[in-house]
Amino acid sequence: MPTTPNSKMQQARSLCEEARWPEVLALARRWQSETPEEATAFYYEGVALTALGKFVAAETAYYRALAFDDQDFKIWNNLAALLFDCLKQPAEGAKCLAQAMQLDPGNKLGWANLASMYGQIGRHAQALECAERALALDPEMVEAQLHRGRAGQALGKPDIVRAASEALARLPLEKFRRSR
Numbered sequence: 227m228p229t230t231p232n233s234k235m236q237q238a239r240s241l242c243e244e245a246r247w248p249e250v251l252a253l254a255r256r257w258q259s260e261t262p263e264e265a266t267a268f269y270y271e272g273v274a275l276t277a278l279g280k281f282v283a284a285e286t287a288y289y290r291a292l293a294f295d296d297q298d299f300k301i302w303n304n305l306a307a308l309l310f311d312c313l314k315q316p317a318e319g320a321k322c323l324a325q326a327m328q329l330d331p332g333n334k335l336g337w338a339n340l341a342s343m344y345g346q347i348g349r350h351a352q353a354l355e356c357a358e359r360a361l362a363l364d365p366e367m368v369e370a371q372l373h374r375g376r377a378g379q380a381l382g383k384p385d386i387v388r389a390a391s392e393a394l395a396r397l398p399l400e401k402f403r404r405s406r
Contacts, residue, residue: 234267250277254274269300324340357371
């Protein structure tokens with residue numbers, strides 16, 4: 227029975243959930259040889275290579291995936307994290323996540339992550355804007371309130387710091403669990 231892209235994707239996901247990275251990599255490369263224009267095959271190659279610590283090769287795989295599908299949020303998101311966290315290219319990482327957010331502007335966690343990235347590279351006005359975008363989607367998002375407060379502090383805006391602090395104080399305790 228021939229395998230379809232969906233069955234390969236399911237297999238790749240299953241292997242990822244089990245952290246079987248060499249097998250994910252082998253599957254992705256077989257998939258590429260069978261369907262060389264399939265972005266998802268290069269995406270999973272990037273995922274596996276990142277997990278295996280082969281960051282430059284992972285970057286290449288993600289860019290190859292984008293060459294076939296530059297409208298895939300997950301590819302941009304993973305490339306952003308790789309550039310920001312692993313390859314120490316924070317400005318490029320933030321640029322990639324900003325591109326991802328153009329594709330999925332309703333992603334509250336994406337906005338909060340972009341606020342964090344911008345804050346870490348000193349772009350506090352953009353960090354504040356992204357935190358507020360996340361809060362427009364979920365006013366009880368702890369991470370976004372924290373990024374809002376940090377940006378306000380960095381910008382010398384005590385009213386924003388106070389508003390973020392007051393909003394955090396009103397949140398129920400269960401909201402302080404980490405988002406996924």
